[in-house]
Amino acid sequence: MIRLDDSRALDMLDDGALDDLQPKLTDAHQAVLDKSGAGSDFLGWRDLLTDPDDALLEDIETTAAHLRRDADVLLCLGIGGSYLGAKAVIDALTPYFKKTSPATPDLPGKSDQPDDPPEVLFAGNQTSGAYLRELLESLEGKSVFVNVISKSGTTLETALSFRFVRQWMEDHFEDADDRIIVTTDPEKGVLNTLRDEHPYKKYVIPRDVGGRFSVMTPVGLLPIAAAGIDIRSFFYGAVSACEELKDAEDNPALQYAGLRYLLLEEGYDVDVLAVFEPKLRSIGGWWQQLMGESEGKDGTGLFPAVVQYTTDLHSLGQYMQDGQRIVLETFLMVEDDDGDLTIPQSEDNLDGLNYVAGKTMSDVTRGAYEGTAQAHSDGGVPILSLWMDSIDPGPLGELLYFFEHAVAVSGYLLGVNPFNQPGVEDYKREMFDRLGK
Numbered sequence: 001m002i003r004l005d006d007s008r009a010l011d012m013l014d015d016g017a018l019d020d021l022q023p024k025l026t027d028a029h030q031a032v033l034d035k036s037g038a039g040s041d042f043l044g045w046r047d048l049l050t051d052p053d054d055a056l057l058e059d060i061e062t063t064a065a066h067l068r069r070d071a072d073v074l075l076c077l078g079i080g081g082s083y084l085g086a087k088a089v090i091d092a093l094t095p096y097f098k099k100t101s102p103a104t105p106d107l108p109g110k111s112d113q114p115d116d117p118p119e120v121l122f123a124g125n126q127t128s129g130a131y132l133r134e135l136l137e138s139l140e141g142k143s144v145f146v147n148v149i150s151k152s153g154t155t156l157e158t159a160l161s162f163r164f165v166r167q168w169m170e171d172h173f174e175d176a177d178d179r180i181i182v183t184t185d186p187e188k189g190v191l192n193t194l195r196d197e198h199p200y201k202k203y204v205i206p207r208d209v210g211g212r213f214s215v216m217t218p219v220g221l222l223p224i225a226a227a228g229i230d231i232r233s234f235f236y237g238a239v240s241a242c243e244e245l246k247d248a249e250d251n252p253a254l255q256y257a258g259l260r261y262l263l264l265e266e267g268y269d270v271d272v273l274a275v276f277e278p279k280l281r282s283i284g285g286w287w288q289q290l291m292g293e294s295e296g297k298d299g300t301g302l303f304p305a306v307v308q309y310t311t312d313l314h315s316l317g318q319y320m321q322d323g324q325r326i327v328l329e330t331f332l333m334v335e336d337d338d339g340d341l342t343i344p345q346s347e348d349n350l351d352g353l354n355y356v357a358g359k360t361m362s363d364v365t366r367g368a369y370e371g372t373a374q375a376h377s378d379g380g381v382p383i384l385s386l387w388m389d390s391i392d393p394g395p396l397g398e399l400l401y402f403f404e405h406a407v408a409v410s411g412y413l414l415g416v417n418p419f420n421q422p423g424v425e426d427y428k429r430e431m432f433d434r435l436g437k
């Protein structure tokens with residue numbers, strides 16, 4: 001389970017502050033469990049885990065196997081919660097560098113490894129014409145399948161991309177309709193209208209699951225499974241976290257929510273999620289939406305930012321150490337980071353690095369973390385460290401549920417509805433005005 005180390009944050013708060021907050025934390029937690037708080041009709045993301053639908057997992061695995069057999073590329077169109085979870089998990093669990101295999105003559109571009117996962121690409125999450133044009137050009141000669149993901153079906157970025165992509169698919173594949181999968185509302189929205197004419201396979205986003213909480217639905221699970229990741233371990237990792245975090249006592253998700261809340265009251269307005277493993281950076285993108293859309297309303301909430309260390313210690317490290325004291329840091333750490341690459345002894349030691357010879361790169365990462373946490377803490381930055389066991393499907397499922405539960409509690413502590421995002425509509429209205437809608 002996720003372990004919270006708050007030893008470098010507690011001393012920035014009054015003695016016993018977290019204990020004093022416990023009754024409020026318990027109430028907020030209970031409101032999540034009982035569905036008695038604001039926005040409680042959007043708590044379906046917990047029901048998915050308390051009553052798992054194994055038949056759905058199996059269906060997704062079957063579709064994913066078909067994609068692994070026939071697709072070079074799975075193009076996922078979606079924005080916000082309709083892509084960030086899948087991207088986060090796929091980036092975390094696929095190798096940094098892919099081996100390429102030669103094309104086969106009968107299926108253009110498809111590698112000769114029958115179960116090679118397709119490359120999962122993302123689009124429909126911005127308005128760049130250059131991106132879309134270059135993307136479509138890059139797909140020439142490849143066996144392409146599309147998963148268009150939009151709960152509302154009306155999101156402009158996704159819908160517009162799908163117009164281009166659908167045309168491209170129809171121009172390139174006679175069986176285009178069999179290559180397109182929609183993930184959307186049970187009945188409403190444009191994607192359902194399109195299905196009246198085109199028999200696309202469809203997966204449903206339950207009405208009571210908001211976009212940023214939808215990673216354990218087909219929204220996240222289908223692309224993740226297509227990428228060759230074991231979705232059962234991932235999903236059941238979340239199931240076990242949901243079970244373990246039911247008790248309000250000694251609950252690290254509640255403690256994390258409580259400490260962030262207390263630190264916000266002390267003027268720490270920004271929560272910087274720091275990762276040391278580059279693969280985890282996209283978890284930060286998912287976390288940013290989860291935190292930002294859930295908390296950032298009615299003039300409150302911590303601003304969620306993401307850094308990747310040690311890279312960003314050489315760009316933002318100065319600010320973290322010495323800038324405005326408005327920042328707290330959440331370190332996302334891994335007990336077994338798969339970095340047991342031993343540093344060799346050098347006979348001439350011309351680079352002067354023999355002092356670390358015999359240590360592993362994991363030891364270096366651990367030293368960098370310890371050193372950074374100590375230095376930043378000495379510089380007045382409260383540090384919360386979250387430790388996961390390893391970068392594997394189960395621990396990732398646990399982690400994502402941990403954050404979901406924490407932010408739901410956090411929203412109630414802040415007195416906001418953690419499950420809506422009314423502010424996002426304002427940019428859409430202004431944009432639509434200018435585009436003549």
Ligand SMILES: O=P(O)(O)OC[C@H]1O[C@](O)(CO)[C@@H](O)[C@@H]1O
Pocket residue numbers: 079080081082149150151152153154155158210211212293421424
């Ligand atoms: O799945 P949809 O309806 O296209 O929405 C995508 C995203 O847009 C928002 O509604 C607003 O940004 C997010 O909450 C959501 O994840």
